[in-house]
Amino acid sequence: xNDEVEIPPRRPxxxxxxxxxxxxxxxxVSRVLRNRGDVSESTREKVLTAAKTLGYxxxxxxxxxxxxxxxxxxxxxxxxxxxxxPEVMTGISEVLDNTDLQxxxxxxxxxxxxxxxxxxxxxxxxxxxxxxxxxxHSEASEAMLLAAGIPVVEIMDVDGEPIDAMxxxxxxxxxxxxxxxIAKSGYKNIGFLGTKMPLDHRARKRFEGxxxxxxKEGLEVMDREFYSGGSALLKGREMTAxxxxxxxxxxxxYYSNDMIGAxxxxxxxxxxIKVPEQIGLAGFNGVELLAGLPLKLATMDAGRLEIGREAAxxxxxxxxxxxxxxxxxxxxxxxxxxxxTLVR
Amino acid sequence: xNDEVEIPPRRPxxxxxxxxxxxxxxxxVSRVLRNRGDVSESTREKVLTAAKTLGYxxxxxxxxxxxxxxxxxxxxxxxxxxxxxPEVMTGISEVLDNTDLQxxxxxxxxxxxxxxxxxxxxxxxxxxxxxxxxxxHSEASEAMLLAAGIPVVEIMDVDGEPIDAMxxxxxxxxxxxxxxxIAKSGYKNIGFLGTKMPLDHRARKRFEGxxxxxxKEGLEVMDREFYSGGSALLKGREMTAxxxxxxxxxxxxYYSNDMIGAxxxxxxxxxxIKVPEQIGLAGFNGVELLAGLPLKLATMDAGRLEIGREAAxxxxxxxxxxxxxxxxxxxxxxxxxxxxTLVR
DNA sequence: TGGTAGATTGTTAGCGATAACGACAAGACG
DNA sequence: CGTCTTGTCGTTATCGCTAACAATCTACCA
Numbered sequence: 001x002n003d004e005v006e007i008p009p010r011r012p013x014x015x016x017x018x019x020x021x022x023x024x025x026x027x028x029v030s031r032v033l034r035n036r037g038d039v040s041e042s043t044r045e046k047v048l049t050a051a052k053t054l055g056y057x058x059x060x061x062x063x064x065x066x067x068x069x070x071x072x073x074x075x076x077x078x079x080x081x082x083x084x085x086p087e088v089m090t091g092i093s094e095v096l097d098n099t100d101l102q103x104x105x106x107x108x109x110x111x112x113x114x115x116x117x118x119x120x121x122x123x124x125x126x127x128x129x130x131x132x133x134x135x136x137h138s139e140a141s142e143a144m145l146l147a148a149g150i151p152v153v154e155i156m157d158v159d160g161e162p163i164d165a166m167x168x169x170x171x172x173x174x175x176x177x178x179x180x181x182i183a184k185s186g187y188k189n190i191g192f193l194g195t196k197m198p199l200d201h202r203a204r205k206r207f208e209g210x211x212x213x214x215x216k217e218g219l220e221v222m223d224r225e226f227y228s229g230g231s232a233l234l235k236g237r238e239m240t241a242x243x244x245x246x247x248x249x250x251x252x253x254y255y256s257n258d259m260i261g262a263x264x265x266x267x268x269x270x271x272x273i274k275v276p277e278q279i280g281l282a283g284f285n286g287v288e289l290l291a292g293l294p295l296k297l298a299t300m301d302a303g304r305l306e307i308g309r310e311a312a313x314x315x316x317x318x319x320x321x322x323x324x325x326x327x328x329x330x331x332x333x334x335x336x337x338x339x340x341t342l343v344r
Numbered sequence: 345x346n347d348e349v350e351i352p353p354r355r356p357x358x359x360x361x362x363x364x365x366x367x368x369x370x371x372x373v374s375r376v377l378r379n380r381g382d383v384s385e386s387t388r389e390k391v392l393t394a395a396k397t398l399g400y401x402x403x404x405x406x407x408x409x410x411x412x413x414x415x416x417x418x419x420x421x422x423x424x425x426x427x428x429x430p431e432v433m434t435g436i437s438e439v440l441d442n443t444d445l446q447x448x449x450x451x452x453x454x455x456x457x458x459x460x461x462x463x464x465x466x467x468x469x470x471x472x473x474x475x476x477x478x479x480x481h482s483e484a485s486e487a488m489l490l491a492a493g494i495p496v497v498e499i500m501d502v503d504g505e506p507i508d509a510m511x512x513x514x515x516x517x518x519x520x521x522x523x524x525x526i527a528k529s530g531y532k533n534i535g536f537l538g539t540k541m542p543l544d545h546r547a548r549k550r551f552e553g554x555x556x557x558x559x560k561e562g563l564e565v566m567d568r569e570f571y572s573g574g575s576a577l578l579k580g581r582e583m584t585a586x587x588x589x590x591x592x593x594x595x596x597x598y599y600s601n602d603m604i605g606a607x608x609x610x611x612x613x614x615x616x617i618k619v620p621e622q623i624g625l626a627g628f629n630g631v632e633l634l635a636g637l638p639l640k641l642a643t644m645d646a647g648r649l650e651i652g653r654e655a656a657x658x659x660x661x662x663x664x665x666x667x668x669x670x671x672x673x674x675x676x677x678x679x680x681x682x683x684x685t686l687v688r
Numbered sequence: 689t690g691g692t693a694g695a696t697t698g699t700t701a702g703c704g705a706t707a708a709c710g711a712c713a714a715g716a717c718g
Numbered sequence: 719c720g721t722c723t724t725g726t727c728g729t730t731a732t733c734g735c736t737a738a739c740a741a742t743c744t745a746c747c748a
Binding site for chain 1: 356399401402403404405406408409414424425430431433434437446448449450451464465467468469470487488491492493574575576577578579580581606607610614632633635636637638
Binding site: 015016063065067 | 733734735736737
């Protein structure tokens, strides 16, 4: 009850405090702390020690206002709870860690209104760039992005027109290629299992490409099953059970993501269904998890890590002036991984 | 090439632009946009339409500087790539979505230096609160947190002294309870499989509690296996194969997380090992994934969602003045879920 | 020894918003 | 009919920092 050791300064520290403590002007302190402009070694040290002993933390709000430069990059993605976006984030962080840029993440839950809110909120902090998932946005969102006057990279998808730059894969093509691979392997009775998500445009595009290419091979999707919410692995099981019950003649199941595919795979193995002879299976995304399954599920790697990296590179390059123009279009090619469940 | 429709204003819009467009003072525009103070309905509408047609996005940097109020909450966590923190984030977002607070996430990769950097960076934006994983921080980090003068909630763990508030479970206790449950089930030869992470204090505490309680039962950990990096599911398989090869007499395997536990479970089932009779298994965390496995892995739910919610509630409450004091200590009780792999 | 380039440090004026207070009009009231 | 509220705005002074320029102080050369 009796510690007069240090009265914690109720008023937060400012440059002035450091300036007074070290006997130089605020400007000089500012220069030292930002490593900008010439400062003699002696005063530099004086300032640095003063700042450290005081425990000074610069106020970036004031700094940003004065210099109209913000080292934040807005990253807007649907969610973090499926395995796809964490990996994108890893790629982004990896690249941004070598710059003075900092990612700031916002979630939309696949809701356009939420996206609009989050975007508005983030833009009001005047970030140096925006990385946003998808090519489909509300009109208001597009207008904001356009008016912001900063680099915008739309990621994941390249089937459409970007506002500025885009990095991703063609989900239509991914669907098509999978369809062709399935047809080539001789499967005829194909079922589709996916999410009940009218707002997941990429899943939709994959499905469109899939059916389109199947049609060219004279095939069609014979049955479908949808889910929403819950444990994806469990849902995969349940949906597989349901669809096979309803359509016993199916010999291939295409899942809209690896997680439900893995559930389906486990279910089939348990039921003694011969995979891939009796029934073939395939998912989408190329999540790391698949490596640990009894059989390696066929999938298509979406290159999520590389998407994150490339998007960050564009933002970083444009922020530091290395890159002049905008409008980059980077299409990565999804890689088919047949695994053990797509061969005959 | 000939669209003189709208020259996109090179200079970003400010309050002044809106003020001029609507014929009122900047102050009034500010009042309207923030819904604060009395403004007549007619001018309110004038301002609102002006702002909308111009596409004005307020500059929170300036606003924050002037009002010294920031609606940001810094959330500092190790990573997003295991299944534990996404769920914590969900809990945080859930609560914060009902306030005007916004989470801003930073990652430390379990590195104290990285934590320090991220913390410094975030504090320099003067957030309204900090939610940070763990009770162990570098001296500098603690000093910063202390000096920041804002609510700080340390989450996940309660085995230690918080800087301010804390919300979590006792990992020592979680380890102890699991040990007791295992002993009670009659298992005698116990193996431990975990991450090679000297910096994961919570895993360490669980292990300490585990061995301590085992000792009281006259038991001890007979063999151990560690890993780092890679696909956790796959690593779980490999480690299980390795430890059983080396110590065939083991009749129980305790995994430091559910993911490697799931890998081990799949491995055992494949090898025809009778679970839980021949060998019992248990993990930790209670991830949703487990529901989809052939057998439900025994685990201990860490209440991650609730941790996130509670932490956010404390921050929100203190930010809006609903809660006066600091130093809250919320200990949630981990729930043992025996599943199908911890019974005899 | 005066002059000048180069290195170092200080001064002044905002950045775009908000807090706090002041001003003014339209009723309310005795 | 003058004074007092209330309801609506406007003015002024920062917030903490940085850009741009000015001022000093060296060192060195003709």
